[in-house]
Amino acid sequence: xxxxxxxxxxxxxxxxxxxxxxxxxxxxxxxxxxxxxxxxxxxxxxxxxxxxxxxxxxxxxxxxxxxxxxxxxxxxxxxxxxxxxxxxxxxxxxxxxxxxxxxxxxxxxxxxxxxxxxxxxxxxxxxxxxxxxxxxxxxxxxxxxxxxxxxxxxxxxxxxxxxxxxxxxxxxxxxxxxxxxxxxxxxxxxxxxxxxxxxxxxxxxxxxxxxxxxxxxxxxxxxxxxxxxxxxxxxxxxxxxxxxxxxxxxxxxxxxxxxxxxxxxxxxxxxxxxxxxxxxxxxxxxxxxxxxxxxxxxxxxxxxxxxxxxxxxxxxxxxxxxxxxxxxx
Amino acid sequence: xxxxxxxxxxxxxxxxxxxxxxxxxxxxxxxxxxxxxxxxxxxxxxxxxxxxxxxxxxxxxxxxxxxxxxxxxxxxxxxxxxxxxxxxxxxxxxxxxxxxxxxxxxxxxxxxxxxxxxxxxxxxxxxxxxxxxxxxxxxxxxxxxxxxxxxxxxxxxxxxxxxxxxxxxxxxxxxxxxxxxxxxxxxxxxxxxxxxxxxxxxxxxxxxxxxxxxxxxxxxxxxxxxxxxxxxxxxxxxxxxxxxxxxxxxxxxxxxxxxxxxxxxxxxxxxxxxxxxxxxxxxxxxxxxxxxxxxxxxxxxxxxxxxxxxxxxxxxxxxxxxxxxxxxx
Numbered sequence: 001x002x003x004x005x006x007x008x009x010x011x012x013x014x015x016x017x018x019x020x021x022x023x024x025x026x027x028x029x030x031x032x033x034x035x036x037x038x039x040x041x042x043x044x045x046x047x048x049x050x051x052x053x054x055x056x057x058x059x060x061x062x063x064x065x066x067x068x069x070x071x072x073x074x075x076x077x078x079x080x081x082x083x084x085x086x087x088x089x090x091x092x093x094x095x096x097x098x099x100x101x102x103x104x105x106x107x108x109x110x111x112x113x114x115x116x117x118x119x120x121x122x123x124x125x126x127x128x129x130x131x132x133x134x135x136x137x138x139x140x141x142x143x144x145x146x147x148x149x150x151x152x153x154x155x156x157x158x159x160x161x162x163x164x165x166x167x168x169x170x171x172x173x174x175x176x177x178x179x180x181x182x183x184x185x186x187x188x189x190x191x192x193x194x195x196x197x198x199x200x201x202x203x204x205x206x207x208x209x210x211x212x213x214x215x216x217x218x219x220x221x222x223x224x225x226x227x228x229x230x231x232x233x234x235x236x237x238x239x240x241x242x243x244x245x246x247x248x249x250x251x252x253x254x255x256x257x258x259x260x261x262x263x264x265x266x267x268x269x270x271x272x273x274x275x276x277x278x279x280x281x282x283x284x285x286x287x288x289x290x291x292x293x294x295x296x297x298x299x300x301x302x303x304x305x306x307x308x309x310x311x312x313x314x315x316x317x318x319x320x321x322x323x324x325x326x327x328x329x
Numbered sequence: 330x331x332x333x334x335x336x337x338x339x340x341x342x343x344x345x346x347x348x349x350x351x352x353x354x355x356x357x358x359x360x361x362x363x364x365x366x367x368x369x370x371x372x373x374x375x376x377x378x379x380x381x382x383x384x385x386x387x388x389x390x391x392x393x394x395x396x397x398x399x400x401x402x403x404x405x406x407x408x409x410x411x412x413x414x415x416x417x418x419x420x421x422x423x424x425x426x427x428x429x430x431x432x433x434x435x436x437x438x439x440x441x442x443x444x445x446x447x448x449x450x451x452x453x454x455x456x457x458x459x460x461x462x463x464x465x466x467x468x469x470x471x472x473x474x475x476x477x478x479x480x481x482x483x484x485x486x487x488x489x490x491x492x493x494x495x496x497x498x499x500x501x502x503x504x505x506x507x508x509x510x511x512x513x514x515x516x517x518x519x520x521x522x523x524x525x526x527x528x529x530x531x532x533x534x535x536x537x538x539x540x541x542x543x544x545x546x547x548x549x550x551x552x553x554x555x556x557x558x559x560x561x562x563x564x565x566x567x568x569x570x571x572x573x574x575x576x577x578x579x580x581x582x583x584x585x586x587x588x589x590x591x592x593x594x595x596x597x598x599x600x601x602x603x604x605x606x607x608x609x610x611x612x613x614x615x616x617x618x619x620x621x622x623x624x625x626x627x628x629x630x631x632x633x634x635x636x637x638x639x640x641x642x643x644x645x646x647x648x649x650x651x652x653x654x655x656x657x658x
Contacts, residue, residue, distance in 0.1 A: 041644065041645070041648050044642055044644055044645060045642070045645045045648075048641070048642035048645055051642075053639075136644075137644060140642060140644075270639060271637035271638065271639075272637075274636045274637050274639060274643050275633065275636065275637055275643075276643075277643035277644065278632075278633070278636050278643040278646055278647055280643075281643055281644050281646075281647030281648075282616075282619065282647045282650065282651065283612070283615075283616060285647060285648075285651050286612075286615040286616060286618075286619055286651075287611075287612060287615060289615075290611065290615055303607075304604065304607070307603045307604065307607050308600035308601075308603050308604055309600065310382075310599060310600075310603060312377070313373055313374070313377035313380075313469055314603050314604075314605075314606035314607040314609075314610055315370065315373055315462075315465075315466060315469075315606065315610050316370070316373060316374045316377055317607055317610075318607055318610030318611045318614060319370050319374075319610075319614075321611065322611065322614050322615075326655065326656045327655045327656055
């Protein structure tokens with residue numbers, strides 16, 4: 001029916017767990033072309049009812065903390081225990097900054113050769129809002145393809161965490177043990193979101209600082225108000241290289257999911273997140289309708305200069321632009 | 330023509346500098362009633378061409394830092410030097426939290442009796458976005474009424490600063506001199522916005538710490554990248570009670586405005602701000618049209634439950650809601 005994708009066929013293959021179909025479907029979702037966006041919406045509609053309830057885990061930390069090697073070790077442990085793991089990323093800056101997460105699949109050597117793992121780099125361009133939305137839709141596709149654990153990597157430098165927080169059930173913060181003031185450079189807001197703090201690279205020289213660092217982080221976490229979920233945030237440590245500590249981390253994430261499922265927090269958080277994405281999608285579509293209207297472009301160009309130079313008030317201009325505009329579907 | 334305000338008459342009086350008319354006009358702008366919002370748009374349209382280019386200065390600092398007494402002293406100095414000063418506030422939380430800024434005009438004893446000053450408390454309710462927009466519109470009204478300096482007070486606890494930053498030319502951060510770790514509690518983002526840091530309450534016991542505090546703040550400011558405006562952020566001190574230091578602060582703000590006017594930064598920043606508000610106003614109106622449509626409410630209620638419970642994907646629901654919706658003006 002549709003060109004170049006047959007959406008029904010693609011959806012069927014995806015739901016059957018076909019990885020090539022999943023990769024193709026994500027490419028469709030990431031496309032910014034009008035026609036492909038319509039197909040993407042159809043695809044999501046076909047896949048959504050088949051999405052299983054996965055564990056969605058966000059993983060953050062400053063560059064250099066070892067997110068990729070951690071995900072390689074942690075993800076492999078998950079697949080060993082019978083899980084199917086999808087690894088996604090939200091990093092809108094990756095097009096610009098080098099040494100970026102997931103750009104290099106070879107950083108996840110074990111996982112990239114694992115038939116029960118699926119790794120997808122971050123969409124290469126777009127605004128944070130756009131990338132986040134596409135990632136949210138990609139989660140649905142992965143769940144429809146049978147992945148029961150979704151790991152979402154994000155570079156720990158700012159607003160990406162808030163975006164990721166709107167789509168995960170659990171938020172893991174990776175840090176390094178250092179001798180100095182180890183809390184520096186980690187934003188308060190990010191600490192506050194964490195459901196689990198992991199001191200990575202607990203090996204070599206760093207290992208001697210781990211104990212002290214653990215105490216510092218535990219102390220810092222005490223300064224925050226209690227989590228709404230009632231969960232007490234543990235501080236664990238691991239070596240992603242040797243694999244030590246990974247078992248305990250797996251146990252801790254399982255405890256977390258038991259806790260939030262039993263207490264009803266998981267359900268409530270997902271309801272809020274779904275409400276957020278509904279509003280977000282409506283807002284996006286309303287803006288799209290307005291800005292993609294050819295008549296808007298002509299009138300915007302004319303008015304924008306006058307608004308920027310202060311000749312016309314932005315509110316007067318907005319009113320003028322919208323006065324005679326209506327959307328015909 | 331319109332009830333209960335005659336917009337033309339109100340605009341004329343306001344432009345002539347009538348304070349009662351200005352107060353009435355702001356009340357109209359702050360109204361959330363549909364009919365009054367239309368009148369408010371007409372009013373802004375009539376006033377905007379008469380707005381003079383004022384100096385718009387944002388003033389922030391944590392509760393207790395003495396913002397009101399500082400504005401009383403600084404504003405009085407401004408009117409003495411021939412300025413007409415309007416004092417506004419952005420504090421969406423003021424309806425809830427007590428001890429709030431500007432709630433009590435008596436905190437600005439001199440200024441509230443000054444014929445060349447106009448003090449307006451923060452709108453008592455509404456979302457941050459809503460309050461910010463109304464404040465932005467109120468600036469235009471004050472400028473049309475001949476006020477050449479607009480001071481915008483904001484409580485230094487979070488997002489309000491970002492909102493205020495989208496409407497001011499200069500951002501002033503008030504802090505206290507303390508013996509301890511004086512940078513604690515001030516967010517990095519707020520320090521980064523500051524064009525001038527003032528150590529307030531440089532009197533009594535505090536005075537002995539001022540010198541050390543100045544050095545700490547100067548050092549902290551060095552850690553930030555250079556300002557886009559090319560301006561070097563000074564750290565000054567004053568006693569709002571005795572008035573000492575206020576003259577230097579006045580001189581420093583004048584230097585700042587000279588600097589950004591000559592360098593073209595002021596013009597560029599205002600152009601960006603106007604562009605931001607144009608987009609903001611368009612977005613607001615598009616959402617208003619959708620959510621205030623009676624048919625939306627009925628359909629939203631039906632779908633929201635299914636979205637929240639995860640039965641329907643938020644993106645599928647958004648598409649469904651918007652498919653047959655169009656706005657008729």
